[in-house]
Amino acid sequence: MGKRVNLYFYCLTGCCIGTSSLLALQNDMCATRSGAFFGYKASFSCPFKRFSLSLQSKNIRIMLNKEENHLLHLFSHCPVCGAKTFAEDTEKSKRCEACGFQYFMNPSASTVAIIVDEMGRLLSVRRSKEPAKGTLDLPGGFCDCNETAEEGVRREVLEETGLIVTEARYLFSLPNRYLYSGLNIPTLDLFFLCKAKDTTGATAMDDAAEVLWLPWDKVNPSDFGLKSISLGVERLLQMHAENPAIFR
Ligand SMILES: [Zn+2]
Secondary structure, eight states, X not given: OOOEEEEEEEOTTSOEEEEEEEEOOSSXXXXXXXXXXXXXXXXXXXXXXXXXXXXXXXXXXXXXXSOTTBHHHHOOSOTTTOOSOEEEEETTEEEETTTOOEEEOOOEEEEEEEEBOTTSEEEEEEEOSSSSTTSEEOSEEEXXXXXXXXXXXXXXXXXXXXXXXXXXXXEEEEEEEEEETTEEEEEEEEEEEEEESOGGGOOOOTTEEEEEEEEXXXXXXXXXXXXXXXXXXXXXXXXXXXXXXGGO
């Protein structure tokens, strides 16, 4: 007889496709809640793609197929009562079997500022901290509790560049993952087209190592290290190509 192990399966898009607590028998078949193991092989389906994995060792190799630093996996104990029975409930929540506490993994709101100066150049900053230290970024950051996204983007731009935002107009949003302090934090990045009082005084502060004003033909999405920012810059370039007047 083997021992009882908890398995969590994620496909590469990060969606949970199955959770099982199984009693591993002698390398043969183990019945699970969401599928079946035949010897060392298992396969599950997910909404995005067929997913299969090989179990080279019953307990260890599965870990490699999981999304690294996934919040729901890292939170192993109930944060209310401390019980170890903090089990995956749905693909986005865990529930404590001892006290009933339920935790939902929802994204943290984050803002991104698009500021263009009188010469039509885009304001970017060089990241001074991990993740993606040394790559380009757009000013912005996590929203604080009890502030609006418009207030958040104003605060972040002031903290990072010293510029005072007088107007913030929402453009679009992109989901992201932000690896910080060992946690892969899901975020929802909200992009705002901002007007600043006086763009000449931009100075690198806080999370910014350097402030750069980039002409649109020098803006390269691959210079931006965070995935959602890079995708956002790609989208901004497209918007600019279609109608540059938006950014004036
Ligand atoms: Zn509990």
